Amino acid sequence: MKLIFVILLFFFNSSHSFEYEKLETKSGIKFWFVEDKSIPIISVSFSFRGGSSIDFSEKNGISNLMTSLMDEGTSKLTSSDFKNQMKLNGMRLNLSSQKDKIDGSFQIIASQLEQGFELFYQALNHPRFDEEDIERVRKQIISSIKLDESDLSTLASNKFNQFFFNEHNFSRNVKGSINTISNIDRYDLINFHKNAFQKNNVIIGVAGNIKKKKITELIEKVFGNLENSEKIPPVKKFTRLAKGEETYKMKTPQTSVLFGHPGLARNNENFFALRIANYIFGGGGFQSRLYKNVREKKGLVYSIYSYLLSYDNDGVIVGGFQTRNKSVYQTIKNVKNEWKRLQSKGISRKEFENAKAYFKGSFTRNFTSTISIARLLQIVQYFDLGEDYFEKRDEIINNLELKEVNEIISKFFSSDELFFMIVGEPEG
Amino acid sequence: MxxxxxxxxxxxxxxxxxxxxxxxxxxxxxxxxxxxxxxxxxxxxxxxxxxxxxxxxxxxxxxxxxxxxxxxxxxxxxxxxxxxxxxxxxxxxxxxxxxxxxxxxxxxxxxxxxxxxxxxxxxxxxxxxxxxxxxxxxxxxxxxxxxxxxxxxxxxxxxxxxxxxxxxxxxxxxxxxxxxxxxxxxxxxxxxxxxxxxxxxxxxxxxxxxxxxxxxxxxxxxxxxxxxKDYKSPIKLEQINLENPDLKTSTNVELKNENVKQPIWKRIYRTKSYGSSIEESIALDLGIKILAGGTSSILYEEFVNKKKIFSMIGGFYQGLARGEGYIYLYAIPNNEIDHVKINYLLEDFLINVDSEITEEKLKLEKKKYYYDSVYGMDGILKPAEAIGEALTVGISLKDIENWNKKLSEVNLKMVKKELKEFIKNKNFVTGSLKN
Incomplete structure (x- = not known):
């Protein structure tokens, strides 16, 4: 175990401080750690770059099928024995496949530490992939694909991805299609597992009631035996995102609309400026212009929002709402007008100061549970925000100038680049 | 909101x-x-x-x-x-x-x-x-x-x-x-x-x-x-809690919609709540968890693993209510199956389920219950939610604080008694969602 360095995090109230440490295991796995003695829980947040983007197209959905099988037994334990062991030890294990990564979390009650990490090791390194379990989980995914097709908002989101990401492989459904997941066999899963879970590809954050020497040994135990083969190539940048409008007709009293626009990678120097602009436009809950002008003043929607989606090496802005069929085009027009107003007039001094204050004040909410601390440590590494991010974050925000943010907005937000996916029965 | x-x-x-x-x-x-x-x-x-x-x-x-x-x-x-x-x-x-x-x-x-x-x-x-x-x-x-x-x-x-x-x-x-x-x-x-x-x-x-x-x-x-302190409270709010009559008919409700690509079967039972008895409700909760909670339940083992009729089957008990509580069951069939047939399959199975409710299964569920309570303390909103909901439906703070004691006293006999009552319960409505 090597201790590389220690950073102290101080909140405004000096009685509250967290120590975050950068640790390395004997086989070279680096991870970030906060010792939190306030509760007898250890939480691990981890991710592997790649995710469903490395699915072969004729077997699209394999990443999702594999992660769905990770709590279905190990070489030593059948599926139901494994689940009973999880219950007996208060262990929680969740893995989910996403477009650019596999995200995971593991939690264990401190008194069951050894048993928990042994199960975690077994699950990650020696999954059972029993034929019968594969068939069962495959059927569950098929059901869930059909349920998604029956649900207006999920269907709209899938249609949006399909059109918006265009030729990029993010246009595919992470779950795959009934056809492609029917092509996957046990052998494929074993191979995919080996490729997807590589040692040089994992990012880990840990928080909880455990000593650093112990956690370093346990992280080595779980992740240390994974293979270290070729690095997964980075996901391609988005070069040809869709523009304009697409409509998918279905019979429903309300229509779901999603919109998209190019964004920025999380570690881009202008990302925080974009974040502030989005907060003011549609990200800030009850504060946003979309909320105030489309919901509060006009009553056209129940919920309307936009957010920044950050992927491994690129990002997009996505937003959406549902409204009755007769008001679809009116609401789209309102969104477009807000977008144009943002682009041409920028944001006001007051909006700017409020948004800065929000981002400074909201950060401590990350420190209220072990899993949210672990996740924060993991995310900062995933997006390569730097070892000094926690110290630098306030400085980045404080250094932003209104003029500079408005310049970025006027250059960046373009009405011509907006794409709208309309799913339902819009009238007029 | x-x-x-x-x-x-x-x-x-x-x-x-x-x-x-x-x-x-x-x-x-x-x-x-x-x-x-x-x-x-x-x-x-x-x-x-x-x-x-x-x-x-x-x-x-x-x-x-x-x-x-x-x-x-x-x-x-x-x-x-x-x-x-x-x-x-x-x-x-x-x-x-x-x-x-x-x-x-x-x-x-x-x-x-x-x-x-x-x-x-x-x-x-x-x-x-x-x-x-x-x-x-x-x-x-x-x-x-x-x-x-x-x-x-x-x-x-x-x-x-x-x-x-x-x-x-x-x-x-x-x-x-x-x-x-x-x-x-x-x-x-x-x-x-x-x-x-x-x-x-x-x-x-x-x-x-x-x-x-x-x-x-x-x-x-x-x-x-x-x-x-300066706010006044007018006359005390009277909470009217009318009782429901027993259902004399068996009701199957069906909803057909062209957008439904995956049929779903569901059933809701009217049942007791924590307000009527905390001990019995905990026993019922544990029983329903053994029977229908998650992917290692008795129903899942029977109908998903063994018979392969459903891709998923599950349910839960919600007893935090000022009036009656309810039990919710659902099933997602793999292939087309008449929903009335599902009723028979399930009812036939439940009649003989008693022998599968074992000490070992109860022990596991109690462990999980305990560990979930530890996880529930990891955060600041969750304790406020749990206390607020329980107090508001009429459970005292003392009972909430001492819940663990009541829980430790729940035994297999109590759980079996609650499940027996549940299986005999005729106050339910069955629903099917179809294309």
Whole structure:
């Protein structure tokens, strides 16, 4: 175990401080750690770059099928024995496949530490992939694909991805299609597992009631035996995102609309400026212009929002709402007008100061549970925000100038680049 | 602002049954306001929740949706803090907020840096009494709520089926009426309805204020007194809890919709709640978990693993209710199957299920229950939610704190007795969602 360095995090109230440490295991796995003695829980947040983007197209959905099988037994334990062991030890294990990564979390009650990490090791390194379990989980995914097709908002989101990401492989459904997941066999899963879970590809954050020497040994135990083969190539940048409008007709009293626009990678120097602009436009809950002008003043929607989606090496802005069929085009027009107003007039001094204050004040909410601390440590590494991010974050925000943010907005937000996916029965 | 009939797992431990669960401190003001504080100083953050002990329960005939409507309007500002001052202030300090309405309660919460606790207490107190509403506010918000109803119910066949099933299951009770309200009744709610509702019900006697996180009880008490002490409470709210008759017919409800690509079978049973007996309800909860909870339950083993009829089958018990509780079961068939056939399959199986309820399975579920309670303490909002919901449906703080003791006393015999009653229970409605 090597201790590389220690950073102290101080909140405004000096009685509250967290120590975050950068640790390395004997086989070279680096991870970030906060010792939190306030509760007898250890939480691990981890991710592997790649995710469903490395699915072969004729077997699209394999990443999702594999992660769905990770709590279905190990070489030593059948599926139901494994689940009973999880219950007996208060262990929680969740893995989910996403477009650019596999995200995971593991939690264990401190008194069951050894048993928990042994199960975690077994699950990650020696999954059972029993034929019968594969068939069962495959059927569950098929059901869930059909349920998604029956649900207006999920269907709209899938249609949006399909059109918006265009030729990029993010246009595919992470779950795959009934056809492609029917092509996957046990052998494929074993191979995919080996490729997807590589040692040089994992990012880990840990928080909880455990000593650093112990956690370093346990992280080595779980992740240390994974293979270290070729690095997964980075996901391609988005070069040809869709523009304009697409409509998918279905019979429903309300229509779901999603919109998209190019964004920025999380570690881009202008990302925080974009974040502030989005907060003011549609990200800030009850504060946003979309909320105030489309919901509060006009009553056209129940919920309307936009957010920044950050992927491994690129990002997009996505937003959406549902409204009755007769008001679809009116609401789209309102969104477009807000977008144009943002682009041409920028944001006001007051909006700017409020948004800065929000981002400074909201950060401590990350420190209220072990899993949210672990996740924060993991995310900062995933997006390569730097070892000094926690110290630098306030400085980045404080250094932003209104003029500079408005310049970025006027250059960046373009009405011509907006794409709208309309799913339902819009009238007029 | 959302509405939920959500399920909070009560956070109870049994391994150390002498230990209090939350170590919550509590006091009552002269005007009837209850204050509960759960101190936790790990991060400089506080969660404030206020729980009003009425939800759609209190609505008069023809006025369904009024409690939820009121919840939306509580964000419209007061004389001292007009328009969106409250939300603006909260955002500026980096906080977050929301609210929800259910059958038995309406709740509001904020999470924020602890240095602002006094201002947030003041703001929550202020809107209990000093809301300023305009007719225009009310009319526009009604449109928002209609859009909400369209989003949650009218565009979702599965939600329409649930709404219909509940209306049959609870023929004489507000649990049979949608929390959001029937569309035609929402459309007719007026400015006067709202104002009368607010003046009559929003007062300290009907509220429990919970502060969880980096705040001390003594400080909280002082602040809460400062901002609430002058409020008067009118005559005590009378909670009318009508009983439902036993169902004499077996009811299968069907909803066909061309957008449904995956059929679903569901069933809701009317049953006891924690209010009638905590011990029996815990036993029932454990029993339903053994029978239908998650992917290692008895039903899952039988119908998903062995018979392969369903891709998924499961269910849960919700007993945190002032009136009756309910048990919800659902199944997702792999292939086309007549829904009446599912009824027979399930009923035949349940008759002989007793021998599969074993000591070992009970032990596992009790362990999980205990560990879930530990996880429930990892955060600041979860304890406030659990205490607020339990208090509001009529469970005492003492019972909540000592839950672990009751839990440790639950044995296999009690669980079997509850399941036997459940299997004999004829008060249910079955629903099927089809293409």
């Amino acid at each position: 959302k509405l939920v009939a959500f399920l909070l797992v009560l956070l109870f431990s049994f391994e150390s049954s002498s230990k209090k669960l939350f170590n919550a401190k509590s006091t009552n003001l002269d005007n009837g306001l209850t204050l509960v504080v759960v101190e936790n100083s790990r991060a400089p953050v506080v969660a404030q929740m206020i729980w009003y002990n009425f939800g759609s329960s209190i609505e008069k005939r023809g006025k369904s949706g009024l409690a939820h409507f009121m919840e939306h309007l509580m964000f419209k500002g007061t004389k001292k803090h007009p328009k969106s001052f409250f939300s603006d202030f909260l955002s500026k300090v980096g906080g977050s907020e929301n609210a929800f309405t259910s059958y038995d309660y309406t709740a509001y919460y904020q999470i924020f840096p602890s240095q602002h606790v006094e201002k947030l207490i003041e703001l929550e107190a202020d809107r209990m009494k000093n809301l300023t509403l305009t007719k225009k506010n009310v009319e526009i918000e009604k449109q928002v709520i209609l859009e909400e109803r369209f989003q949650r119910i009218e565009s979702d066949p599965s939600a329409q089926l649930d709404e219909s099933m509940r209306s049959i299951l609870f023929p004489n009770h507000y649990y049979g009426r949608p929390i959001i309200g029937w569309r035609h009744e929402i459309e007719n709610l007026s400015y006067k309805d709202v104002i009368d509702f607010y003046k009559e019900l929003y007062n300290p006697q009907n509220a429990t204020l919970i502060l969880s996180g980096d705040v001390k009880f003594d400080d909280a008490k002082k602040l809460v007194k400062k901002y609430y």
